[in-house]
Structure formats: structure tokens, C-alpha cells
Amino acid sequence: MKLLVTGGAGYVGSVCAAHLVDAGHDVTVLDDLSTGHKDAVPDGAHLVHADLAEAAEEVLAEGFDGVLHFAAKSLVGESVARPELYWAGNVVTTFRLLEAMRKHGTPRLVFSSTAATYGEPERVPIPEDAPTRPTNPYGASKLAIDLAMTSYAAAHGLAAVSLRYFNVAGAHGRFGERHTVETHLIPIVLQVASGTREAVQVYGDDWPTPDGTCVRDYIHVDDLADAHLLALQHAEPGKHAIYNLGSGTGFSVRQVIEACREVTGHPIPMTAAPRRAGDPAVLIASSEAARTELGWQPHRTDLTTIVRDAWEFTRSRPA
Numbered sequence: 188m189k190l191l192v193t194g195g196a197g198y199v200g201s202v203c204a205a206h207l208v209d210a211g212h213d214v215t216v217l218d219d220l221s222t223g224h225k226d227a228v229p230d231g232a233h234l235v236h237a238d239l240a241e242a243a244e245e246v247l248a249e250g251f252d253g254v255l256h257f258a259a260k261s262l263v264g265e266s267v268a269r270p271e272l273y274w275a276g277n278v279v280t281t282f283r284l285l286e287a288m289r290k291h292g293t294p295r296l297v298f299s300s301t302a303a304t305y306g307e308p309e310r311v312p313i314p315e316d317a318p319t320r321p322t323n324p325y326g327a328s329k330l331a332i333d334l335a336m337t338s339y340a341a342a343h344g345l346a347a348v349s350l351r352y353f354n355v356a357g358a359h360g361r362f363g364e365r366h367t368v369e370t371h372l373i374p375i376v377l378q379v380a381s382g383t384r385e386a387v388q389v390y391g392d393d394w395p396t397p398d399g400t401c402v403r404d405y406i407h408v409d410d411l412a413d414a415h416l417l418a419l420q421h422a423e424p425g426k427h428a429i430y431n432l433g434s435g436t437g438f439s440v441r442q443v444i445e446a447c448r449e450v451t452g453h454p455i456p457m458t459a460a461p462r463r464a465g466d467p468a469v470l471i472a473s474s475e476a477a478r479t480e481l482g483w484q485p486h487r488t489d490l491t492t493i494v495r496d497a498w499e500f501t502r503s504r505p506a
């Protein structure tokens with residue numbers, strides 16, 4: 188298929204673009220390089236360096252079989268302080284994309300949604316029909332896009348799939364997580380192991396969990412990429428399907444740090460810090476729907492594998 192990958196110079200976008208190229212698709216990456224990196228665009232993909240809201244119309248006029256839409260602002264804390272960036276950068280930009288797709292008859296859209304659309308869960312594992320009550324503008328902006336996709340599928344026949352990611356981690360060879368502002372646990376812990384950070388702050392040790400630290404569902408970015416390729420194949424005109432993607436197992440912050448100690452051989456000092464605003468105690472996905480409807484099977488669910496791949500990527504980068 189001829190595919191447009193928005194945000195394909197970012198972490199998840201670059202890994203998925205690499206999988207798509209390997210699977211023989213004709214891939215164009217559209218990225219403004221605001222948080223992505225030019226050298227993260229895989230060989231064999233063509234890069235259009237442009238703002239998505241401005242360029243969507245012109246680029247889609249070429250004729251594409253589908254869009255995988257990763258480009259987004261994705262920092263929860265920033266979204267609370269500056270919500271306007273999220274309504275403009277996520278919702279308005281995606282509206283422009285949807286309109287350009289409608290105008291040019293682009294049939295398929297696979298969208299990076301998030302567990303943050305659910306907010307504080309009533310029960311875990313979280314199924315797709317759980318109430319969506321986002322606790323921050325980041326999650327709200329992604330939910331607004333999901334709702335727009337439902338209406339475009341119903342009214343205009345779009346074949347739409349939203350994939351709600353839980354905690355994405357790991358790396359795919361030279362494609363991995365490298366944010367200028369790093370907020371995610373595993374890359375932060377690995378910065379300590381590689382000597383670019385002194386200690387990891389543990390945000391709260393009095394949560395109602397077995398060891399008092401928050402529990403999350405870590406999904407290997409390669410398993411996530413597999414789900415995108417399956418979503419593309421299974422997208423049906425006029426239907427908007429939503430799938431949660433996680434490994435289905437929860438690991439605490441302490442367990443993650445311990446796994447990083449084992450993999451890296453570094454002591455990784457940690458300091459106690461207050462709870463981070465907006466953090467739920469436990470987030471675990473039910474990915475039953477993705478397994479039964481898409482035939483998705485995560486293969487890299489072991490925390491050691493996830494951390495080892497992220498560590499190999501961290502060590503391969505210049506300090």
C-alpha cells in the first residue's frame with residue numbers, strides 16, 4: 188500500500204515506519220521535526236519535512252491508500268499547563284488531516300490513541316468499553332479525535348482504527364526513544380545507568396499496590412508496530428474500531444528499576460519523591476479485542492527483553 192506516516196520521525200512513528208518499509212509498503216513520512224529526528228526516518232521511506240495542518244491537503248492529493256497518524260503532542264504535564272497546544276496541535280491538526288483525507292478520498296486511517304482517554308479506571312484490566320473520563324487535556328484531545336473518527340466513519344465511510352497504547356517501551360535496533368524532555372520511566376532509569384542522570388525519583392511509595400509504587404502495563408514497541416500493520420489490514424470502510432494495546436501484565440516502578448539494574452549491572456540509586464499529579468495507581472490493558480479481532484499476539488512481553496532492547500539503543504547513542 189502507498190501509506191502516509193505522520194510523525195514518522197518520532198519514537199513510535201519511526202519504528203512503525205521501519206516495519207511498514209520491511210513489509211514492502213511504499214512509505215512517505217510527514218514530520219515537522221519539532222520533536223522527531225531526521226535520522227530516525229527509516230531507509231526506503233521518503234521524508235516530507237512540513238507542518239501537518241498546512242501540508243495535509245497538498246500531500247494527500249498525490250493519492251494514498253491510508254494514513255498512520257502518530258504526529259502529536261504527548262506530554263501530560265505540558266497539556267495541563269498549556270492546554271491550547273493540545274487542542275491546536277492534536278485536535279485542530281487532526282481535523283485538517285481528516286478533511287484532507289475526505290477531499291482526496293483516502294480510505295484508511297490508523298490513529299495513535301492512548302490509555303489516557305480512560306483516566307482513573309474503575310477496574311483493571313481496562314476493556315475498550317470502560318468509561319472515558321480523561322484527567323488531563325492530553326487524554327481529552329486524543330478522545331476528541333477518537334470521537335471525530337467515529338463520526339467520519341459513519342458519515343463518510345472512513346475505515347478507521349484507534350489503537351490505545353498503554354506504556355510503550357523498548358526499541359527496534361537504531362529506532363528508539365530519545366526525547367529532549369524525557370518524562371518516561373524506562374528512559375529516565377537508563378539515563379541513570381548510562382551516567383547522564385544521578386538518580387531516579389520514585390513518584391510516590393504509598394500507593395495501594397503490592398510494593399507501594401505505581402503499576403503500569405509495558406508494551407514493546409515492536410509488538411505495538413505489529414498491531415499497526417494488522418489494524419491496516421483489518422480496517423473496514425464505515426467502521427471505527429478501537430483497540431487497547433498492552434501486554435496485560437502490570438509491573439511496578441520498583442520492579443522496572445530492578446529489571447534495569449539486572450540488565451545494566453548498574454546500582455541505579457533512587458530517591459523518594461511526592462506522587463505526580465494525575466497518575467493513576469494501576470493501569471493494565473485488556474487487549475482481548477486486539478487478540479481476537481486482529482489476531483494480534485504480543486511476543487516481547489518479558490520486562491527484561493523490553494529493558495534490554497531499550498538499553499542497547501541507549502548505549503548505541505552518543506552521550
Ligand code: UFG
Nearest residue numbers: 301302303354370371372375388389390401403440463466
Ligand atoms: N515515574 C517515576 N519516576 C520518573 C518517571 C515516572 O516514578 O522519573 C513513574 C510514574 O509516576 C508512573 C510510572 O513511573 O507511575 C510510569 O510513568 P511514565 O511517565 O513512564 O508513563 P505514564 O504511565 O505516566 O504515561 C503513559 C504514557 C502516556 C499516557 C499515560 C496514560 O506514556 O502517554 O500512560 O495514563 F498518557
